[in-house]
Amino acid sequence: EIVLTQSPGTLSLSPGERATLSCRASQSVSSNYLAWYQQKPGQAPRLLIYGASSRATGIPDRFSGSGSGTDFTLTVSRLEPEDFALYYCQQYGSSPQTFGQGTKLEIK
Amino acid sequence: EVQVVQSGAEVKKPGESLKISCKGSGYSFTNYWIGWVRQMPGKGLEWMGIIYPGDSDTRYSPSFRGQVTISADKSISTAYLQWSSLKASDTAMYYCVRLLGYCSGVSCTGYFDYWGQGTQVTVSS
Numbered sequence: 160e161i162v163l164t165q166s167p168g169t170l171s172l173s174p175g176e177r178a179t180l181s182c183r184a185s186q187s188v189s190s191n192y193l194a195w196y197q198q199k200p201g202q203a204p205r206l207l208i209y210g211a212s213s214r215a216t217g218i219p220d221r222f223s224g225s226g227s228g229t230d231f232t233l234t235v236s237r238l239e240p241e242d243f244a245l246y247y248c249q250q251y252g253s254s255p256q257t258f259g260q261g262t263k264l265e266i267k
Numbered sequence: 268e269v270q271v272v273q274s275g276a277e278v279k280k281p282g283e284s285l286k287i288s289c290k291g292s293g294y295s296f297t298n299y300w301i302g303w304v305r306q307m308p309g310k311g312l313e314w315m316g317i318i319y320p321g322d323s324d325t326r327y328s329p330s331f332r333g334q335v336t337i338s339a340d341k342s343i344s345t346a347y348l349q350w351s352s353l354k355a356s357d358t359a360m361y362y363c364v365r366l367l368g369y370c371s372g373v374s375c376t377g378y379f380d381y382w383g384q385g386t387q388v389t390v391s392s
Contacts, residue, residue: 160329194378196312203362203382204312215380247312254374255328258312 161185161250163259171267178235180262182248187228189252195224195233198245198261207246208233240266269293271301273363273383279353279390286349287386289363296344297321300366300377303337303348306385307359317366317375318346326370353390360385 162185172178182193191211196204206215208224211231221236235242243266248259274288291301302317316327320339327337336349348361362385368377 192376203385206380209378251376251378256314260311
């Protein structure tokens with residue numbers, strides 16, 4: 160199965176700053192089938208990005224995804240207070256679908 | 268509005284059986300795969316398996332095959348996750364998810380566009 164490694168484990172930034180989260184796959188992700196999810200404490204995850212770069216319905220345009228093959232990035236252009244949360248990447252190009260271990264975005 | 272609503276928290280003893288549920292509404296329940304994701308305390312997300320309510324075609328992640336049973340009742344737009352004999356290591360939050368994608372042969376592809384609110388399962392003697 161494809162192993163996804165997210166970095167950094169924790170990212171400490173201030174509101175208004177730019178966040179760059181990385182997701183690296185152990186082998187190439189078929190058709191760039193990579194998604195990003197946001198999870199806030201006590202809540203279910205929410206879909207942010209699919210197909211590596213397409214925003215899900217209702218997701219603000221400060222969230223963007225990029226990358227291909229084995230290296231993918233989620234960027235939050237200007238952090239809002241509500242963006243501080245856990246972020247997971249998921250590959251769905253190969254079975255079984257797998258998730259990264261998560262990056263915690265915390266307020267500095 | 269699409270909604271996925273799960274049954275409430277459960278506290279069980281080791282060896283007991285359990286069936287939790289997930290009701291889909293606001294969309295054609297029989298036309299989308301619906302599955303389950305586990306999140307153990309303080310840990311990440313693990314895909315467990317998925318079912319197509321239209322014909323009950325089911326797929327399991329290798330890690331969960333034989334450990335749980337996924338089923339669905341399309342007449343009431345409800346999917347289920349079932350254990351025959353719980354272990355303490357089954358303690359986790361379980362999320363019901365709708366797959367925007369498909370399964371073909373042994374492979375499934377797609378992302379999870381709607382998530383239930385989660386069902387906390389606690390197994391303790």
